[in-house]
Amino acid sequence: MGKMWVIATNTFREALRKKTLYILLVVALVAIGTSRFFSFLAAQDELKMIKDVSFATIEFFGAILAIFTAMGGVSGEIEKKTIYTLLAKPITRKNFIIGKFLGQSMVILLNAILISLFFIGLLISKKAVPDMEIYKSLLLIYIELLMIGAISLAVATFATDAFNIILSFFLFITGNLSVYFKQVIERTENIIFKGLGYMLYNIIPNYENFNIRDQVVVGVNVSWQYVGQTILYGVMYIVIAVLVGIYFFQKREV
C-alpha cells in the first residue's frame, strides 16, 4: 500500500497544481449558481431546479474530470517520459495502476465535495434543509464517477487518447440512456441484432442505475437496499476495469 499511496498522493498533488480542476470547478459552480436566478418561478420549483441542475452538473463535470485525470495519469506520464523514472524504481506496474486509480479517486472526491458543498449551501440559503435522499444521490454520483474514471484508466493502458475520449463519452452517454437502449432492443425483430443488443446492454455500464435525482427532486425516498446494491454493482465494474488496466499495462512497453 505504501508505494501505491505515494503514486496516489502525487497524482492528487498534480491535479491540485494544474488548472483543469479549477476551471471545471468554476464552470460547475457558475452553472449551479445561475440556477438560483429563476426567481420568477414559484419557491418550490426553484428548489427543484437547483437540485436538478446541481446533480446534473456534479455528474457531467465530474465525468469530464474523471476521464481527463485518468487519461493523463497514464498517457501523460508516457508522453512526458516521467514513466521511465517511475518504472525504474522498485514499484510494480500493478502498484502504478492502483496508485493512479486511488489518486484520481481523491481528485474526483475533492471536486465532488466542493461542488456539493456549494449546492448544499445554496439549498440552506433558500431555507431548505438537505435531507438524506440528497446525500444518497451524491454518493451514487460519486460511485458512478469512480466507474467512469476506472474505465478510462483501463482504456488508457492500451489505446490512444482520442480513442479513450470517444469511448468514455460514448459509454457515458449510452450508459445514461440504457433504459431507452433496452426499449430499442426489445422492439428489434432481427434475432442477431437483438442478441448483439442484449450483449452490449449487459456489457455497457448502466449509469442510469446511479441516477436517482428524479426521485430525490420530487421527494420520493430511495431505499438503502437499492443504494447498497447499486454501489456493489459499481464496485464490481471498478474492480474489473482496474484489473483490465493492470493486465494491459503489464504487457505495455513505454
Added chain:
Amino acid sequence: MPLLKVTGLSKVFQLGRNKTVTALNNVNFEVEDGEIFGILGPNGSGKTTCLKLLLGILFPTEGSISIMGKNQFDVEAKSRIGFLPENPYYYEYLCGTEVLNFYGRLFGMPKGLIKERTEYLLKLVNLQDAGKLALRHYSKGMLERIGLASSLINDPKILILDEPTTGLDPIGCKETRDLLVRLKEMGKTILLSSHFLSEVERVCSRIAIFHRGNLLTTGSLSSLLNQYGADNLEDLFVKSIEKYDVELESGKPVAATD
C-alpha cells in the same frame, strides 16, 4: 560473480503488421562490482534500448538480464539501482526538494533519511539554493543535476546514467565527471551511456561499443586500442564502426570480443 550480466539480449520492435526493427541483437556483456562501464555508440545504435531493457521498462525479445543475481523486474534488485534518463523529464509542478522526497518515498525510505539525503544531494549537485523552486523554472543544466541527485537518493549500488552531461556547460560537465570518479571511489558501479568520447575515456574502466543494435566490442580501453591499432578512443570508435560496416557489406559475421 558479476554485478550485472547480460546474456543473448535481443529486442525486436514490431512496426505494423509485417515490419520489424531489430534494435538489439544478441548482446552479451558483464559489469563487475565497482567499475565504471561506458556504453558508446552512434545515435540509434541501441544504447538507450539496452538501458531500458536493463531497467525493465522494455521487455526483451530474447535473452536474460541478471542484476545482483536477480532479474531486471525484481523489486529488490531495482531498489539498489539509481537511474538518470537521457534529457530527464520530471514533474514540473514539483520543486527540487519534493522531487527527491517523491522518489525517496518510492524506495520506501524513512522520512528522516529522505530529508538527510535530500540536503546532502542538493549540496552535492549545487542546487541547495534551488530546492524550493518548481522544476518548470529550472534550466536544462539544473534539470540534469536534479536528475542526477534523484538517481542517487537511494544510495544505489548500481548507477545507470544515460547521457548525464547533455545540456551541461563545460564546468557542469567537469563537475559531473569528478562526481562520477568520487562515486566510483565510494564503491558505486556505474553504467554510463554517452556520446562524449573524452568523458568516457577519462572515467571508464571498460567500454562497450554499440552499432546498429550490435555490440561490436567490449573490454578495457588499453586492450581495445591495441586490438584495433588505434591511437585514442575516437580513433577506436571510428575504426570499430568502419570495420563492422565493411564486414557487413562483405557478408562476414561480426562477433563481439571481451
